[in-house]
Amino acid sequence: MPRLNHRLGALLLLVLVGALTPGCNVVRITLNTPLTPDDVAFIVPGQTTLLEVVDRLGSPDSINNSETGIVSVHRFLDMKYARVNFGWLAKPWSPVDPDLIFSRTGFGTDAFQVFYDSNGTVVQHSFLRHVIDRPFHPYPF
């Protein structure tokens, strides 16, 4: 009898997982290594140099002129996409192929800019956007 209960429990769990995840897609795309404020905490304006920044964070994606000297930009992306097709629940009983899709994409693009003086010492630094690390979330409303 306990073995039967175990099998029934496993079957119920399988049905529950199947019902909760009908036609689910979970996708993540990352470009370069996303940087956090902790990763750049070592940078001290007036002290840290371009070489030290490159040593810790890798070379930037672009370098340009700025009024004070130069500006380097580290770009990164952490895109999260989740999709659920509830139409799958009706598939066994429907003569057509029904779709009821909820999906949501969070692009999570950001860049870290560092301004240097003409000697290559950091003047100021900041993130372009302050991207919040959102969980996978298919609900679009």
Added chain:
Amino acid sequence: MRFFQPFLFLAVVAILIQGCAFSRGTLGDDIKTEAIGEIKKGATTKAEVLALLGAPDRVLPLNGRDVYQYYRYDAKAGSLLLILINFSRLSVKGDDLFVMLNQNGIVEEVLSSKRTENLEFRFWPFGD
């Protein structure tokens, strides 16, 4: 039952990997570490940089100096396509090399990093 365990394990593995996909894409040529090592600050000339690395992908004017930028991108994608749920992950990383030349055409600074070396195929989208 013990006799059947390896077959059961194989069956489970076969079911799990039947919907696997691995893809890879690259943009640009590999930036050779040996070539970067041969560039000496204050000694290597513009012509020698071009001979070692070829023409740059971009030339940037920077406060009266020329900066040669070389880049390469590598993308690795892994997907686990199960019947009810699919997991995919695409990771893209780039190698960048900046060679700063002074007004006399001599290398002043070299900035480089190889981010693609640690790039792995992953399909699990959660975590880091």
